[in-house]
Amino acid sequence: MANKPILHYFNGRGRMESIRWLLAAAGVEFEEQFFETKEELQKLKATVLLFQQVPMVEIDGMKLVQCRAILHYIAEKHSLLGKDLKERTLIIMYSEGTMELMELLMIYSVLTGEEQKQKLDEITNKTKNRYFPAYEKVLKTHGQNFLVGNQMSLADVQLIETILMVEEVIPDALSGFPLLQAFKTRMSNIPTIKKFLAPGSKRKPVADAKSLENIRKIFS
Numbered sequence: 001m002a003n004k005p006i007l008h009y010f011n012g013r014g015r016m017e018s019i020r021w022l023l024a025a026a027g028v029e030f031e032e033q034f035f036e037t038k039e040e041l042q043k044l045k046a047t048v049l050l051f052q053q054v055p056m057v058e059i060d061g062m063k064l065v066q067c068r069a070i071l072h073y074i075a076e077k078h079s080l081l082g083k084d085l086k087e088r089t090l091i092i093m094y095s096e097g098t099m100e101l102m103e104l105l106m107i108y109s110v111l112t113g114e115e116q117k118q119k120l121d122e123i124t125n126k127t128k129n130r131y132f133p134a135y136e137k138v139l140k141t142h143g144q145n146f147l148v149g150n151q152m153s154l155a156d157v158q159l160i161e162t163i164l165m166v167e168e169v170i171p172d173a174l175s176g177f178p179l180l181q182a183f184k185t186r187m188s189n190i191p192t193i194k195k196f197l198a199p200g201s202k203r204k205p206v207a208d209a210k211s212l213e214n215i216r217k218i219f220s
């Protein structure tokens with residue numbers, strides 16, 4: 001049996017969650033090795049982290065870092081990166097848009113007080129006036145069940161992940177976006193994604209105060 005990918009990160013979402021989503025959507029089982037302290041991360045930095053950063057994924061004899069490189073490797077390997085150059089470029093273009101919104105959500109998750117409120121205002125504004133209108137328009141003009149071509153790609157997996165993350169902080173985010181609402185229902189019912197959304201999967205929960213405190217300690 002081929003070796004399963006091994007994901008090196010803390011036990012939380014951060015920048016690794018999109019990689020978990022993509023592997024799960026592709027039906028690929030993976031292992032996780034969590035570090036819990038600054039010292040454990042320091043040891044990884046001194047040995048296997050090319051840029052002293054995580055995520056790091058051991059896959060196919062490689063120790064990959066940089067989220068985009070990891071996502072693109074997994075996507076291409078599992079036919080989730082389009083059938084030609086044009087499709088690949090559109091998939092990466094749409095993926096970059098969702099990564100910008102998820103970056104805002106990640107920063108929001110580690111902020112507190114007034115700063116967090118200001119970040120929420122920014123997220124609300126950009127979700128409703130920039131990102132969701134863009135994907136609604138793509139679904140309308142493309143006229144298929146998926147954003148590119150007629151099969152699931154990295155872009156679709158990142159968009160469903162983003163929609164669910166946005167709804168955690170803005171519950172009515174999809175109101176006014178009927179095609180995105182239908183997209184969310186379709187994607188949530190794809191068997192591999194349905195399984196990842198069910199209890200007991202490796203999907204990580206919203207960080208609670210205790211885990212946020214530990215993240216701050218690990219990366220301080």
Ligand SMILES: N[C@@H](CCC(=O)N[C@@H](CS[C@H](CC=O)c1ccccc1)C(=O)NCC(=O)O)C(=O)O
Binds near residue numbers: 068
């Ligand atoms: N270009 C790279 C960037 C990777 C990257 O920023 N890795 C970070 C951990 S993730 C971050 C932790 C807090 O800042 C976080 C954790 C939770 C939420 C949001 C961010 C890291 O390893 N920091 C150690 C160091 O830089 O010494 C990539 O695309 O992979």
